[in-house]
Amino acid sequence: MGQSGSGKSSLLYCLAGVLPVAGGEVRFEGLLLGALDDDRLSALRRDCFGFVFQHGELLPELTVEENAALPLRLAGQRKATALAAAGEVLGRLGLADLRERRPSQVSGGQNQRVAVARALVHRPTVVFADEPTGSLDSANAATVLEEFLALARAQGTAVVLVTHDHKVAARADSRYTMSDGVLAREQDVA
Numbered sequence: 001m002g003q004s005g006s007g008k009s010s011l012l013y014c015l016a017g018v019l020p021v022a023g024g025e026v027r028f029e030g031l032l033l034g035a036l037d038d039d040r041l042s043a044l045r046r047d048c049f050g051f052v053f054q055h056g057e058l059l060p061e062l063t064v065e066e067n068a069a070l071p072l073r074l075a076g077q078r079k080a081t082a083l084a085a086a087g088e089v090l091g092r093l094g095l096a097d098l099r100e101r102r103p104s105q106v107s108g109g110q111n112q113r114v115a116v117a118r119a120l121v122h123r124p125t126v127v128f129a130d131e132p133t134g135s136l137d138s139a140n141a142a143t144v145l146e147e148f149l150a151l152a153r154a155q156g157t158a159v160v161l162v163t164h165d166h167k168v169a170a171r172a173d174s175r176y177t178m179s180d181g182v183l184a185r186e187q188d189v190a
């Protein structure tokens with residue numbers, strides 16, 4: 001958590017190897033991200049990380065199931081295999097009937113669920129989520145968050161999540177506050 005402009009999104013991008021760090025270092029499973037060349041960094045991001053953005057950021061020309069299958073397709077899986085795996089995750093998120101629709105033909109909450117499915121479909125080690133429920137009303141936000149966390153927990157994916165919502169933060173095992181680019185540990189619950 002932290003005020004607007006305090007550096008939360010920047011931190012997520014640095015942790016995910018999307019932005020290089022000007023100082024310090026980011027390590028993932030012993031690997032120093034800054035020391036990897038572009039190909040190895042891209043492969044690490046593709047295979048080990050998932051992302052959920054504030055407004056979902058689905059590709060409008062792809063169907064719901066094609067969007068959800070994207071990380072598997074990028075990793076080289078055959079279309080039928082990738083779509084089958086995506087269908088399973090979509091089913092767990094209550095979206096089985098919407099597989100053939102385009103993002104413009106489903107609601108905002110459903111778009112966010114598809115974004116969650118896409119972030120988790122390849123069973124990444126870590127999912128980075130930047131205000132994943134920020135654009136939803138509170139009832140929808142609570143449901144999407146619970147489904148997101150349950151699925152992540154079931155497959156052993158760690159979630160690093162930015163939020164402005166204290167109720168969302170209350171679901172975390174550990175909480176940190178960002179202030180002018182400095183991170184402080186707030187509380188350990190786990």
Ligand SMILES: Nc1ncnc2c1ncn2[C@@H]1O[C@H](COP(=O)(O)OP(=O)(O)OP(=O)(O)O)[C@@H](O)[C@H]1O
Pocket residue numbers: 002003004005006007008009010011
């Ligand atoms: N590409 C960029 N180039 C230069 N400065 C940037 C860039 N992106 C963000 N900043 C600046 O870095 C600081 C942190 O931005 P960041 O987006 O990380 O904040 P945030 O905590 O995510 O805010 P919000 O809650 O509004 O999303 C801000 O002062 C911002 O203006």
Ligand SMILES: [Mg+2]
Pocket residue numbers: 008009010130
């Ligand atoms: Mg931000």
